[in-house]
Amino acid sequence: MTASTPPRTLDQVRDRASARRFVRDHIAATADEYDRLGRVPEPLLDAIGAAGLWAPFLPVDVGGDGVSYTALGAIHEEIGRGCSSVRSLLTVHTMVAFAVDRWGTEDQRRQWLPSLASGRIPASLCVSEPEVGSDATRMTTSARRAGGGWVLNGTKTWITGGRRAGLFLVFARNGPGVTAFLVPRETPGVEITPIDDMLGTRASMLATVTLRDVLVGTDALLGPESFAAGMVLTGTLDLGRFSVAAGSVGITQACLDACAGYTSQRRIRDVPLRELQLIRAKITDMVTDVTAARLLYERAGRLKDAGDAQTIMATWIAKYFASTAAARHASAAVQIHGANGVSARHPVARYFRDAKVMEIIEGSSEIQQITIADAAYQKAMP
């Protein structure tokens, strides 16, 4: 800080504490209500922009705040503690902003990053397809060169934030490889179909995005072609996985908070639930796992901040541990709350539904097990 730089106010600092205040002031009281409505309210989305939380990791010169990935994880944990739908919107926006910053040309960075930093243009990631899910090796959406640009055809589904996104990062097959394209929502041939009534993250405004002869210019191509094109997808999903790991820790922390409060008030045979040993065992497991999961994603964040290649496997491990822990403890939280836990009167029902989604998105638990075990066998080879 120079002598001419004024000290920052609390509202200008993006960190765990500011994110926690944001959740307290803007999310906590209404999350259950808008979860039922299936849509994050626009004023809340505007407030996220005003708080600088859409992409605070972007460099200052494009409107970001230059926060570390470790700090970004803490922010996403706190937002996830309040509402997984909002955190999911941040996750996909983060992934697209990261990809443009990492692999964009100077023109692409100048065109998109300021609007992504402010949230003026919300972004979504288009990978999954109806028939093959997120298996990139079987992706059918195609990109072919034509008319001095590219023509995209295919259908992407389960697109978080797709209902309101202004920019899509679309992955499409281009010969043997998969290549990334920046596709503005208003491009002719882009059709958006809302998806309702999901089990969890119900307010994350999912959509199916259909691309019918969508013509984009050469400036829509993001990153390299050929063998390295897969890196864009790998790197983008890696950051999404990191965000989901942090968000999963937020869910577990929310379960712990809710259970500690409920079991202190609720009595059975004149004894608070908290005095029962079986309850205390569940609370202990929540405390232990939330602490361990937080350490895992923080380690992955520090490795990202250092540019260390080990971050990729560290992130797989963090996401696997944190998401399975969240699902396990959200189930325990519902159990502890009894009939209240399956009612709309307590947020643990929402945590339970949202936690299940964490085991599926950005690489299912099974894919993670395969990947982590593969790495173990590579290292342990005699």
Add this chain to the structure above:
Amino acid sequence: MGDYTAETINDFIHGRFPDAAFTNDDDIFSLGFINSLFAMELVMYIEQKFSVTIPNDELKFDNFRTVNCMAELVHRQALPAVGQ
């Protein structure tokens, strides 16, 4: 410097794939263990280890085909641009 760069990259690959047998001139893609996950790790490793940033137009197959190709890529990125 060339030998050090190549051997460092060779060590990294062997650290991940101890069973892989290859020289610094062998086409590592023909060995079948390179996937997008490892490609990402390899690029991140090279960028961090040698304090270089590999631009998009250098992220091409021929620059990563052999360990020596990668070492040459590092040397090109480390050199100051002509006229500077």
